[in-house]
Amino acid sequence: DAGVIQSPRHEVTEMGQEVTLRCKPISGHNSLFWYRQTMMRGLELLIYFNNNVPIDDSGMPEDRFSAKMPNASFSTLKIQPSEPRDSAVYFCASSPRTGRRDTQYFGPGTRLTVL
Amino acid sequence: AQSVTQLDSQVPVFEEAPVELRCNYSSSVSVYLFWYVQYPNQGLQLLLKYLSGSTLVESINGFEAEFNKSQTSFHLRKPSVHISDTAEYFCALGQGGSEKLVFGKGTKLTVNP
Numbered sequence A: 001d002a003g004v005i006q007s008p009r010h011e012v013t014e015m016g017q018e019v020t021l022r023c024k025p026i027s028g029h030n031s032l033f034w035y036r037q038t039m040m041r042g043l044e045l046l047i048y049f050n051n052n053v054p055i056d057d058s059g060m061p062e063d064r065f066s067a068k069m070p071n072a073s074f075s076t077l078k079i080q081p082s083e084p085r086d087s088a089v090y091f092c093a094s095s096p097r098t099g100r101r102d103t104q105y106f107g108p109g110t111r112l113t114v115l
Numbered sequence B: 001a002q003s004v005t006q007l008d009s010q011v012p013v014f015e016e017a018p019v020e021l022r023c024n025y026s027s028s029v030s031v032y033l034f035w036y037v038q039y040p041n042q043g044l045q046l047l048l049k050y051l052s053g054s055t056l057v058e059s060i061n062g063f064e065a066e067f068n069k070s071q072t073s074f075h076l077r078k079p080s081v082h083i084s085d086t087a088e089y090f091c092a093l094g095q096g097g098s099e100k101l102v103f104g105k106g107t108k109l110t111v112n113p
Helices: none
Strands: A005-007 A010-013 A019-024 A031-038 A042-050 A053-056 A065-071 A074-079 A088-095 A110-114 B003-005 B010-014 B019-021 B024-026 B031-038 B044-050 B056-058 B064-068 B073-078 B087-095 B107-112
Touching: A005 A088, A010 A019, A019 A088, A019 A110, A031 A074, A042 A065, A042 A074, A053 A065, A074 A088, B003 B087, B010 B019, B019 B107, B024 B073, B031 B064, B031 B073, B044 B056, B044 B064, B044 B073, B073 B087
Parallel strands: A010 A110, B010 B107
Antiparallel strands: A005 A019, A019 A074, A031 A042, A031 A088, A042 A053, A065 A074, A088 A110, B003 B024, B019 B073, B031 B044, B031 B087, B056 B064, B064 B073, B087 B107
């Protein structure tokens, strides 16, 4: 399997622009997670989905952030409008089963820089 | 609320020396624990995990961790490190049937020749 695929790998944008990050989970995995990693706050869970349904979005920082999972093989995380404090590495991860203690498999991340 | 504390942000060691990376957790219910490793410019990869049963768990590359309920710890150890072990290591906590994991801030292990 190709693993979790994220695009783009790097994104540089200006404050106020819309940013869309994309993720393709491992085929057959039922759960998908979006994380943000910064030096100050470490790795934070933003939102996760089970079977394409958002289960917990309590980590989404504010209304500027939104995430969708229209089907089992694709998810997006959108920031509109973006701000410099959104600069971070965003990871997508997937795991095989719902409600079990499964390993999460991480993608390579998207490094976002907001100028 | 559950939390994970990794006591050392950076650990420098010489090649072939032993190392211990410390992880303590706080939770009021049954837990399961992971160690993930992140190499530069890559995503996190599972190193080992404790779900239940034997409290000592091992990875394929010589790391081991012991779940200690009384001390609420899950320290990671390796008796002899290699240059290639240089990476950042994250301890993560899950509880009950939830899929949510809480990660520690990470420990950067640097192995010097």
